[in-house]
Each structure stands twice: as C-alpha cells, then as structure tokens.
Amino acid sequence: MANTNNPGVDAFLCFALYSTSLSMTQRYKPLLQEIGVTYPQYLVLVVLWNQQRLGIKEIAARLHQDPGSITPLVQRLEHLGYVARNRDPKNERNLIVTLTPAGEALRDKSCEIRDSIASACKAPDEEIGKLIDALMALRANLDQGEAG
Template identity: 45%
Template sequence: MEEQEISSSSELAASLPDFLCFAVYSTNLAFSKAYKPLFDELGLTYPQYATLVALNEQSDQTVGELGATLFLESSTLTPMLKRLEASGYVTRQRDTRDERQVRISLTPQGKAIFDKAFCGRESVIAATGLDQESFVRLQRDLIKLRDHLLAASKQ
C-alpha cells in the first residue's frame, strides 16, 4: 500500500472530529467505558491492570523499568504500586544489591486477579467490531504512531 503525504494545511483536519489526536483521545475514553464493568467488578483501574499485565510478563522489575514499560513517571507509579501492594497483588522490596532501587513482583493473589481481568478482555476486543487482521494492524499502526511521536518529542 502506498503512503500518501498531506501536502497542504487544507487537507488537514478542520473540525474537532477530524483531528487524529482527538480520535485517539476519544477512543481511549471509549476503551475506558468498555473496560469499566470488568474493572469495577475486580476493583482495578486501567493503569493497575496494565501494571499487572507488565508484571505477569516479567515479575521482579525495578520501579524504573516498570515505569519505562508503562510510560509512567515514578511519582505516578509509586502511589499506584502502594495501593496494589495494600491489595495484596504485588510486593515491593528494596534491591539487595542496590538499596536505592525498589523491585516489584506479582504475588499469587495478583496473578489470580490478572487472570480474571485477562479473560474478561475478550468482550472488549469483541466490542471493537474489528476482525483479527484489522485489530492486529490497527494495534501495530498505533504503536508505530506512538513511537514516532515519542521520537519526535525527544528532538
């Protein structure tokens, strides 16, 4: 498929629904609404769910490593991790080799709640109305878009 370049500002969005950034923003809000029943049932927020997913992939991460994975600053991540620890879903321990680092691990209770949440995501995927090929392509394109925007913001 050929990529087309936008050659003039007249081809860019002129009203709010036409802005790509608004489409992404409002889609994020729609995802939150779609996930709400599941997360309410489990007592989770989306950032907490994403944290459990990341820890399920790789437990025993430092706060910094987890923050980089989730695109969150430690000042945002630490209070959330304290809440997850209070719920019994994660443990936070000082690194024995470098006490400046705090390591985060998923507990068996955290793994169980992750499993429930992960199974519940099927209804949200179905709610997108996308077939598997379209879903994967859109996800890949959004990741590419995010990565390009992040790279441009570092220049």
C-alpha cells in the same frame, strides 16, 4: 456554513485518539471493578504478568509514564494484596515489585477481560493487530520528535 480553514474537531487525529481512548477505558471500567482495580493499576498488573521482579522505573518505562505516577499505583496494588515491594539485594535503594499469589491469580480473569474487550471492538484479530502496529509506530514517531 462550515469554515474549511477551521475544520471541526472530528477532523483531528488527536481527537479521534482521545475519544477512542475514553470509550475504551469506559468499556474496561465495569470489568475492572469486579477485581477492584482501576485501568492504570490494571496496566501495571499486565506488565508484571509479562515479567516479574521489576523496579518502578522499569514499569514506568514500559507504560510510557514517569515513575512518580507509577508509585501510587503500585502502593495501592500492594494495599490490595496483589503485589509486594521488596528491597533489591543488589541495590538497597531500589524497590522490586513482584506479584503475590493473589495478583498472579488475577491473570485468568484478565484473559476474560481481554476477550470481552476484543469482542466489543467487533473487529477481527488481524485488523486489531494492524491497528496496534500502526498506533505503536505513530507513538514512536511522536516520541522521536521529542528527542529531536
């Protein structure tokens, strides 16, 4: 007999988000193996495809991560030849990350990956857009709770 005071794991929003995130990253894994990057490295590339010449702190902020977790991702991407790190002429202490031609060339492949993931979701673009909006609003609410 189920205890109504102690619902099962499927009744928790956190589990729905966690298990869906696991499924999503597993769907990405074989697609990203083709270009030799991990999911977190791919997210760094996505940020750079949107805007070049960013510092580690800026990349970390856009990915809602701390800079210490982004640095090894960028180092590995640099080792793969997809990004370059150069000193900021305005502040020698800062490193600026830019895509190399090889990293820029991955942009077309990323569109194929995105299309494959969208197809796997089996949902219209409008529904996915609404889901993204709802999740971003949820994250903003949760982040706001940290500050208060």
